[in-house]
Amino acid sequence: MPRFPEVSARSARISGSTFEKFLPRLRQHRDGFYKLHIGDSDRGPNYVLPYREDFAAQNPYAFQYANTWGITRLRRAIAEKLRDENHLSVEADEVLVTGGATNALSACVHAIADPHEEILVLTPSWPFFRGMVQLAGAHVRELPFYCELRQGSIPRIETYLESAITSRCVGIYLNSPNNPSGVTLDEAELTAVLRVAEAHRLWVVSDEAYDQMAFDGRNTLSPAALGVAAGQVLTTFTFSKTYRFAGLRLGWATGPRTLLEAMNKIMVHMIYGPTVPGQYMMVEALRTRREWVPSVQAEYQRRRDDFLDALALDLHAPEGTYFVFFDAQQFLGKEPIDALVARCIDAGVAVTPGEDFGDDYRNWIRVCFAAEDPERSRQAAVRLREILA
Amino acid sequence: MPRFPEVSARSARISGSTFEKFLPRLRQHRDGFYKLHIGDSDRGPNYVLPYREDFAAQNPYAFQYANTWGITRLRRAIAEKLRDENHLSVEADEVLVTGGATNALSACVHAIADPHEEILVLTPSWPFFRGMVQLAGAHVRELPFYCELRQGSIPRIETYLESAITSRCVGIYLNSPNNPSGVTLDEAELTAVLRVAEAHRLWVVSDEAYDQMAFDGRNTLSPAALGVAAGQVLTTFTFSKTYRFAGLRLGWATGPRTLLEAMNKIMVHMIYGPTVPGQYMMVEALRTRREWVPSVQAEYQRRRDDFLDALALDLHAPEGTYFVFFDAQQFLGKEPIDALVARCIDAGVAVTPGEDFGDDYRNWIRVCFAAEDPERSRQAAVRLREILA
Numbered sequence: 162m163p164r165f166p167e168v169s170a171r172s173a174r175i176s177g178s179t180f181e182k183f184l185p186r187l188r189q190h191r192d193g194f195y196k197l198h199i200g201d202s203d204r205g206p207n208y209v210l211p212y213r214e215d216f217a218a219q220n221p222y223a224f225q226y227a228n229t230w231g232i233t234r235l236r237r238a239i240a241e242k243l244r245d246e247n248h249l250s251v252e253a254d255e256v257l258v259t260g261g262a263t264n265a266l267s268a269c270v271h272a273i274a275d276p277h278e279e280i281l282v283l284t285p286s287w288p289f290f291r292g293m294v295q296l297a298g299a300h301v302r303e304l305p306f307y308c309e310l311r312q313g314s315i316p317r318i319e320t321y322l323e324s325a326i327t328s329r330c331v332g333i334y335l336n337s338p339n340n341p342s343g344v345t346l347d348e349a350e351l352t353a354v355l356r357v358a359e360a361h362r363l364w365v366v367s368d369e370a371y372d373q374m375a376f377d378g379r380n381t382l383s384p385a386a387l388g389v390a391a392g393q394v395l396t397t398f399t400f401s402k403t404y405r406f407a408g409l410r411l412g413w414a415t416g417p418r419t420l421l422e423a424m425n426k427i428m429v430h431m432i433y434g435p436t437v438p439g440q441y442m443m444v445e446a447l448r449t450r451r452e453w454v455p456s457v458q459a460e461y462q463r464r465r466d467d468f469l470d471a472l473a474l475d476l477h478a479p480e481g482t483y484f485v486f487f488d489a490q491q492f493l494g495k496e497p498i499d500a501l502v503a504r505c506i507d508a509g510v511a512v513t514p515g516e517d518f519g520d521d522y523r524n525w526i527r528v529c530f531a532a533e534d535p536e537r538s539r540q541a542a543v544r545l546r547e548i549l550a
Numbered sequence: 551m552p553r554f555p556e557v558s559a560r561s562a563r564i565s566g567s568t569f570e571k572f573l574p575r576l577r578q579h580r581d582g583f584y585k586l587h588i589g590d591s592d593r594g595p596n597y598v599l600p601y602r603e604d605f606a607a608q609n610p611y612a613f614q615y616a617n618t619w620g621i622t623r624l625r626r627a628i629a630e631k632l633r634d635e636n637h638l639s640v641e642a643d644e645v646l647v648t649g650g651a652t653n654a655l656s657a658c659v660h661a662i663a664d665p666h667e668e669i670l671v672l673t674p675s676w677p678f679f680r681g682m683v684q685l686a687g688a689h690v691r692e693l694p695f696y697c698e699l700r701q702g703s704i705p706r707i708e709t710y711l712e713s714a715i716t717s718r719c720v721g722i723y724l725n726s727p728n729n730p731s732g733v734t735l736d737e738a739e740l741t742a743v744l745r746v747a748e749a750h751r752l753w754v755v756s757d758e759a760y761d762q763m764a765f766d767g768r769n770t771l772s773p774a775a776l777g778v779a780a781g782q783v784l785t786t787f788t789f790s791k792t793y794r795f796a797g798l799r800l801g802w803a804t805g806p807r808t809l810l811e812a813m814n815k816i817m818v819h820m821i822y823g824p825t826v827p828g829q830y831m832m833v834e835a836l837r838t839r840r841e842w843v844p845s846v847q848a849e850y851q852r853r854r855d856d857f858l859d860a861l862a863l864d865l866h867a868p869e870g871t872y873f874v875f876f877d878a879q880q881f882l883g884k885e886p887i888d889a890l891v892a893r894c895i896d897a898g899v900a901v902t903p904g905e906d907f908g909d910d911y912r913n914w915i916r917v918c919f920a921a922e923d924p925e926r927s928r929q930a931a932v933r934l935r936e937i938l939a
Contacts, residue, residue, distance in 0.1 A: 163662055163663065163667065164750075164751045164752060164753070165747075165751045165752060165781075165782040166781075166782070168661050168662060168808060168809060168812040169661055169662055169663055171661075171664055171665075172661045172812035172813075172815055172816055173812075175815050175816070175819060177815060199615065201614050201615050202614075205606060205610070205614075206613060210605075210606065212601055212602060212603055212606060213601060213602075214601060214602060216599075216601040217594060217601065221594070222797075223797050224595060224794065224796065224797045224798075225590050225594075225796055225797050226588065226590050226797065227797060260649055261821055263820070263822040264820060264821045264822075267820050267821070271558065271560060271685065272557050272558055272560075272561045273552055273557060274558055275552060275560055289819060292815075292818070295819075296660070296816060296820075297560075298665065331553050358554075361553075362553045363553065363554060392554075392555075405613060406613050407613065407614055407615045408612050408613045408614050408615065408825070409613075409826070409827065410821060410823065410824065410825045410826070411825075417555065420557060423557040424561075426564050427564065427685060429678070430656055431649075431653060431656050431821070432652055432653045432820065432821055433653075433799065435799065436649075436797070436798060436799045436825040436828055437797030437798070437799070438797060439825055439828070
C-alpha cells in the first residue's frame with residue numbers, strides 16, 4: 162500500500178526511456194554532441210506567428226478559461242483542414258483540441274481500455290504510447306509489423322493480425338507514417354488493418370503525428386477516410402511535426418462523438434483544457450498551410466537524402482517521418498548493443514536504442530535527420546558510419 | 551468489456567459537473583446573463599507580457615521540446631518565489647512545472663494512490679479533484695470540514711480527522727484558501743492536519759491555487775513551511791488565479807523529490823510537458839510580483855466587500871478566494887434546490903449548485919464575485935438577493 166514515503170505501484174509500472182541510462186555519459190560532452198536521439202526539428206515554424214503587442218487586445222479572451230473542447234475558431238479551421246487535406250467528413254464539433262497528441266492519445270487509451278484489458282500495438286512503436294497503456298493499468302500486446310511488412314515477411318495482414326488478438330483486446334494502435342521506421346502504409350495495407358478491427362469490433366487508434374510528412378510522391382492517408390470501419394477510428398494529430406511547434410503542446414483528435422465525449426471528460430481531469438493563447442496562434446497557421454507545408458515536406462525529403470548519402474549504409478529509405486531506423490546486428494559482432502550505443506555517445510553522436518520501440522528491436526538504432534542543421538546532420542552521419550564500420 | 555462502440559467503465563465512473571443539466575436553460579439567455587457560476591477573473595494579467603515581435607528571436611528554443619520538468623529560468627524564478635513568499639526551502643530542481651495545477655494534482659493522485667485505495671477529501675472541495683481520484687480508480691472519502699470548522703462544530707481537528715481515516719487511506723487533500731468556502735486555515739489549524747498525516751504516514755496534497763488571495767490582513771500559509779511532516783507534503787500552485795492567466799494552463803508542484811519524479815513520469819504520459827512559450831512568458835511575471843500582487847489582493851477584497859454589501863445576506867465573509875458559498879436551505883421552503891438554481895438561471899444569474907462540492911452541500915450555492923466587472927457583479931448580487939427573498 163502506497164503510504165508516505167512510498168509511491169503508487171502504478172507509477173513504478175511505467176517503463177521510462179531506455180536512453181536514461183546513457184544520460185550521465187552524454188553529460189560528459191561539455192562541448193556539445195550531435196543530438197540524433199531526439200524527435201524534433203532544429204527549425205521553428207516557417208509561418209508567421211501573432212507575437213505582436215496587440216495580441217491581448219486582438220484576443221481578449223485568450224487569458225481566460227475556454228471551452229475545454231477548444232476555441233471555435235480553431236476547431237473550425239481544423240475541421241476545414243481535415244475535410245480538405247485528409248478527406249475526413251468532419252465538422253467543428255467533432256474536433257477535440259488537446260494538450261498535444263500525447264494528451265489526445267492518453268485520454269483515448271483511458272477512454273477505451275479498463276485495467277487488465279489489452280491494446281494491440283503494432284511495432285516498432287513510439288515508446289510513450291506503451292507507457293500510457295501502463296498508466297491506465299492495461300496491457301500492451303506488441304506485434305512486430307512495420308519493418309516486417311517492408312521485409313516481405315507478412316504474407317497476409319489480416320491473418321497475421323488476427324493471430325495476435327486475444328479475448329481481452331479492445332483496440333489496435335496504428336501509426337502511419339510510423340515513428341521510428343518511417344514506413345508509410347498504403348491504402349491496401351491500411352484497409353487490411355481496418356477489416357480486422359471491423360471483424361473483431363476493435364477501436365482503432367490512428368496516430369497521425371507525421372501527417373503530410375511522406376516522401377517520394379507518397380501521400381499520408383487517414384484510415385478513417387477509407388470507407389472501412391470509419392466509425393470506430395479515433396485519429397490524433399499534432400502541431401509538433403509539420404507545424405514545427407513542439408513546444409506549444411497542442412494537438413487534436415477526431416472520431417465518434419461518444420468516444421470524444423469520454424476523452425474530453427478524462428482530459429478535463431488531466432489538464433482541464435489545452436493552452437488558450439496557443440490555440441489563437443494556430444488558426445492562421447492552419448489557414449495558410451498550402452503556402453508552406455509543401456516546402457516543409459520537400460525540405461525533409463532533401464535532408465533525408467543527404468543524410469542517407471552521408472551514412473552510406475544499405476538501408477530501406479524511410480518513406481516518411483524524420484527518422485532512420487536500422488538493424489545494427491550486422492555491426493555488433495560480439496559487442497552488446499548497449500556497448501555500441503555507448504561508443505556512439507562517446508564519439509559525440511547521440512542515438513536512441515531500439516529497445517525503446519519494442520521488445521523485438523533491441524539491436525536496432527533510431528536516428529533523427531532533422532534535429533541538427535543540414536551540415537551538422539551530414540557530419541553526424543559520416544561519424545556514425547565510421548563508428549559502425 | 552469496452553469494445554467498439556463501448557467506452558471504458560473508467561470514463562463512465564467520472565462524475566461530470568452537476569451544472570451540466572442547467573446548460574440548456576442557460577443557453578436560452580441570448581442577451582447574456584451574469585456568469586457567477588465560473589471561477590475566473592474578468593480581467594487579464596496586470597503585468598506586462600512579452601508578446602513582442604522579437605519573442606521568437608529572444609527565445610529561440612521556445613518552439614522545441616523542453617525539459618519535461620520545465621525550463622531552468624522559470625524553475626529558478628519559482629523556487630525564489632517559494633522561498634521568499636511561502637517560506638519553503640526549495641531549490642529549482644525541486645520544482646516540477648505542469649500543465650496547470652489540474653495537471654499537477656492529477657499526476658499527484660496517480661502517483662500516490664493505486665486502484666481501490668482512498669484519499670480523504672476535506673469538503674466542500676473543488677469538484678475536479680474528486681474526478682481525478684475516480685479517473686485513477688481510487689476512492690474519495692469526503693469529510694465535511696471547512697464550513698464546519700468556522701461554524702465551531704469541530705472541537706478538535708485531530709480527533710475529527712482520525713475518525714475518518716481507514717486502512718485504505720493514502721493521503722489527505724487540503725485546500726486553503728478553500729474553493730468554494732473561502733475558508734483560509736491558520737497555522738494552528740494546518741498544523742493539526744499535518745499532525746494527523748504524520749501519525750498515520752499519509753501524503754498531504756496541498757492545493758494552493760489561491761495563494762496570496764486572502765483578505766482582512768490574513769496570510770495564505772503553505773503547510774510544508776510549518777515544520778511538521780514537511781517531507782510528506784506535495785504542494786501545487788497555478789498561474790490561473792492571482793496571476794490571472796487561466797488560459798495559459800500553467801502551474802507547478804513542489805515536494806519530496808521521489809514523489810516529484812513519479813509525478814513527472816506520469817505527467818509525461820498525460821501531456822509530455824507543459825507549454826514552453828508560456829513558460830518563457832511567466833518568468834518576468836514572477837520576478838515583478840511584488841509590484842502588482844498586493845494590488846490584485848486589495849482589488850479582490852474590495853470586490854468581495856461590494857458584492858457582500860449588495861447581496862445583503864447574513865453570511866460569514868469569505869476569508870480568501872473569489873467565491874461566496876452559502877447554505878440556501880433557509881430560502882428553499884418546500885422548493886427543491888434544483889428549482890431554486892433554475893429560478894436563478896431564468897432570472898439571468900448563473901450560480902453553481904453545492905452538490906458539485908460534496909455530498910453534504912446539496913442545498914448550498916457558490917457564486918464568484920470576480921467573473922463579472924464590479925458594476926455587473928453588484929447588479930447580479932442585487933438580483934440574486936431578490937430571487938432569494
